[in-house]
Amino acid sequence: RKEVEQDPGPFNVxxxxxVAFNCTYSNSASxxxxxxxxxxxxxxxLLMSVYSSGNEDGRFTAQLNxxxxxxxxxxxxxxxxDSATYLCVVTRGAGNNRKLIWGLGTSLAxxx
Amino acid sequence: DTAVSQTxxxxxxxxxxxxxxxxxxxxxxxxxxxxxxxxxxxxxIMFSYNNKELIINETVPNRFSPKSPDKAHLNLHINSLELxxxxxxxxxxxxxxxxSPLHFGNGTRLTVT
Numbered sequence: 001r002k003e004v005e006q007d008p009g010p011f012n013v014x015x016x017x018x019v020a021f022n023c024t025y026s027n028s029a030s031x032x033x034x035x036x037x038x039x040x041x042x043x044x045x046l047l048m049s050v051y052s053s054g055n056e057d058g059r060f061t062a063q064l065n066x067x068x069x070x071x072x073x074x075x076x077x078x079x080x081x082d083s084a085t086y087l088c089v090v091t092r093g094a095g096n097n098r099k100l101i102w103g104l105g106t107s108l109a110x111x112x
Numbered sequence: 113d114t115a116v117s118q119t120x121x122x123x124x125x126x127x128x129x130x131x132x133x134x135x136x137x138x139x140x141x142x143x144x145x146x147x148x149x150x151x152x153x154x155x156x157i158m159f160s161y162n163n164k165e166l167i168i169n170e171t172v173p174n175r176f177s178p179k180s181p182d183k184a185h186l187n188l189h190i191n192s193l194e195l196x197x198x199x200x201x202x203x204x205x206x207x208x209x210x211x212s213p214l215h216f217g218n219g220t221r222l223t224v225t
Contacts, residue, residue, distance in 0.1 A: 032211050043202055043216035044155065085153065095208065096167045102155045 003027055004090050006103040014111055017078045021106045023088030024070045030101075031094075033064055033071050036087040038105065044087055047073075078110045115139050118203045118217035125193055126225055132189045133220045135203030143167075144186040145214065146178060147202040155202070161186055162208065193224045 006023045013019050025033075033050035048055065050062040050071050061074040071090075075082055088103035118135040125131055137144060145168075146158040159178045160168035166178070175191045186203060203217040 034213060043218050044214075045216070046213040049211055049213070087155070096162055099168075100157070100214070104152075104154055 001026060002104075004088055004101045004103040006086075006088050006106045008104055008106060010107040010109055012109045012111060013078055015078055015080060017110075018074065018076045019078055019108065020072055020074045021086055021088075021108075022070050022072050023090075023103055023106075024068075025088075025090045025101070026069065027090070027092055027101075028066075028069065030069075030090045030092045032091045033062075034089040034091075035060075035062060035071075035073050036089055038085045038087055040084075047086070075108075078108075080110050080112060083108055083110045116203055116205055116215050116217040118201075118220055120220060121218065122221050122223075124223045124225065127193055127195060129193050130189070130191045131193060131222070132187055133201055133203075133222075134185070134187045135217055136185050137203075137205040137215070138184065139205055139207075139215060141205035141215070142183060142208045143206050143212075144180065144183070145204040145206075146186065146188050147204060147216075149200045149202060149219075151199070159186075159188075193222075195224050198222055198224045 035047040036044040037047045038044040050064045054063045059076045063072045085105040085107050087105045090101045116137045143162045145160045149155050158172045161180045164180045177189045180186045200219045204214040206212040206214045
């Protein structure tokens with residue numbers, strides 16, 4: 001079993017739809033959590049960090065459930081420009097021992 | 113004002129050749145990384161340097177040799193290139209810290225023929 005797992009999709013949704021992605025992690029010692037976005041043939045870019053209490057940034061909401069060991073990303077009112085691959089990242093360790101564990105990504109296509 | 117820049121953007125070469133990819137960051141970050149993203153899109157850490165010191169060396173063939181002349185630069189030299197080395201190589205940097213995100217360069221697409 002991979003340490004970080006995501007549904008690869010693709011998710012095909014119409015503009016304006018609400019879509020949610022989940023990401024599960026297996027190591028309970030995981031400490032920090034992020035969602036990155038990667039457009040086709042581009043580099044990954046940080047979308048948002050995921051805090052214990054959940055956090056929102058405009059149309060994007062991230063949640064963390066430590067008991068069940070998953071994080072989620074909710075996108076409301078999807079735009080065409082949201083089409084991308086969304087990568088879940090989990091870290092463990094600190095300082096020089098910090099390791100980032102990447103999911104394989106969930107592909108989203110928002111259609112007109 | 114490119115934060116993490118890597119060159120070249122595209123690299124096409126033949127098997128057996130030696131090539132280098134350069135990376136520079138102007139963000140003042142302490143840690144730099146090399147990642148490989150293969151055709152299945154899996155992003156795999158290769159190396160990590162903190163203040164010019166190697167801290168992560170994941171199971172990478174020793175044909176790959178990173179060099180960090182200073183904390184703003186991390187270059188990757190690859191000897192005796194093989195077909196399986198074809199991938200996109202991303203350089204990244206981050207500050208040292210629990211919640212520090214990574215900032216990526218725009219990638220070097222390596223094709224070995």
